[in-house]
Amino acid sequence: MADNLDARSITFFHDEKLADPAWPASALPESANDAWHWIEANHRFNTLLWNEEDKARRTDVDAGEIAASKRLIDQYNQRRNDAIEAIDETILVELDAFLPLRHEDARLNSETAGAMVDRLSILCLKIFHMREQTLRVDAGAEHIAACTAKLNRLIEQRKDLGGCFDTLLADAREGRAYFKIYRQFKMYNDPTLNPWLYARPGAATQAGSAR
Numbered sequence: 001m002a003d004n005l006d007a008r009s010i011t012f013f014h015d016e017k018l019a020d021p022a023w024p025a026s027a028l029p030e031s032a033n034d035a036w037h038w039i040e041a042n043h044r045f046n047t048l049l050w051n052e053e054d055k056a057r058r059t060d061v062d063a064g065e066i067a068a069s070k071r072l073i074d075q076y077n078q079r080r081n082d083a084i085e086a087i088d089e090t091i092l093v094e095l096d097a098f099l100p101l102r103h104e105d106a107r108l109n110s111e112t113a114g115a116m117v118d119r120l121s122i123l124c125l126k127i128f129h130m131r132e133q134t135l136r137v138d139a140g141a142e143h144i145a146a147c148t149a150k151l152n153r154l155i156e157q158r159k160d161l162g163g164c165f166d167t168l169l170a171d172a173r174e175g176r177a178y179f180k181i182y183r184q185f186k187m188y189n190d191p192t193l194n195p196w197l198y199a200r201p202g203a204a205t206q207a208g209s210a211r
Contacts (some may be wrong), residue, residue: 007162014124042083087114101175
């Protein structure tokens with residue numbers, strides 16, 4: 001596994017991306033297919049998802065714009081989850097080399113490394129936007145103080161999660177822990193599984209052909 005795949009490097013990467021004014025509009029490179037590629041993809045779609053969620057809360061626009069935002073939210077969320085699974089796949093390929101070292105009593109970690117990376121990404125977004133709230137000049141002292149307290153708590157949460165991430169990978173390499181890929185199966189996005197989609201007139205034939 002890459003030596004720099006640790007919580008400190010990942011959180012630095014997340015913060016660096018959010019500090020880039022061109023982020024997340026810049027396209028992902030298509031050539032790479034390693035863990036860092038999927039970490040970037042996950043962070044990108046989390047950022048797009050965050051921005052679209054904000055837009056979807058507007059009350060001063062036509063309902064069609066909100067519907068468009070909701071559809072984008074579904075798309076970004078699906079691609080975010082696809083990236084989580086790809087992170088796990090690439091990490092597990094490298095961890096396979098350590099399988100002979102796995103102890104008989106090794107613990108199964110319920111949360112995967114990819115899911116932890118996803119949570120680190122979301123915490124990065126929360127920290128970034130909460131810090132912006134602490135810098136507002138149009139807000140009162142009470143708002144600034146409350147947001148500062150929340151910011152400190154978020155920073156603590158990210159530090160704790162990062163420690164858990166590093167521990168999981170270290171334990172996995174030494175055979176004391178392991179994790180599996182858990183598919184998300186977003187049923188609402190699948191026209192063969194969402195009853196509001198496959199129950200439409202004429203949809204049964206389409207669903208059957210998809211299988």
